[in-house]
Amino acid sequence: MRATDYAGIRQILTSDFDVPADRITPQSTLEDLGVDSLGVVELVDILGEQRGAPITDTTLRPTMTLEDFLSTALAGTAP
Template identity: 50%
Template sequence: MLEMSECHVAFTAALTTLFKVPAESIEPAATLDDLGLDSLAVVEIFLALQEQWNVPLDESDARPDLTVHQTVQMLEEQLRAGRAEGRS
């Protein structure tokens, strides 16, 4: 079994807390639409992630067809970029 990254854990927590998505349905290949999030909800979760992690996420990338894996990857990339630029 793969260990979930800190970002994946935080994203799962946001989905379950903010949108009442059952944790057992949050699989890496599931799209945000599969999890019941519409376009507005996806923008809302991007804003919550930006605030929680202090990273810029482009709201134009906030699409319901993103998978959980793609979203976590995007967050991890922004965190790495922020560390390289000295943001924390």
């Protein structure tokens, strides 16, 4: 996981999902941060827009850690 990717998702979670920054770690699950399955869809859309490439992976789940989520979501998208 690149630091810029982590910083980006951290910013999205704090600004768009109102997650306190001190709760966010690479090992946090989205579920632990209050992001449900609909939130995952929204998060994927935001990440895809920011990167300029749609994210089409359907295995993304709220039970994934941020580290795993980013690795899976961003595999195959443009940097």
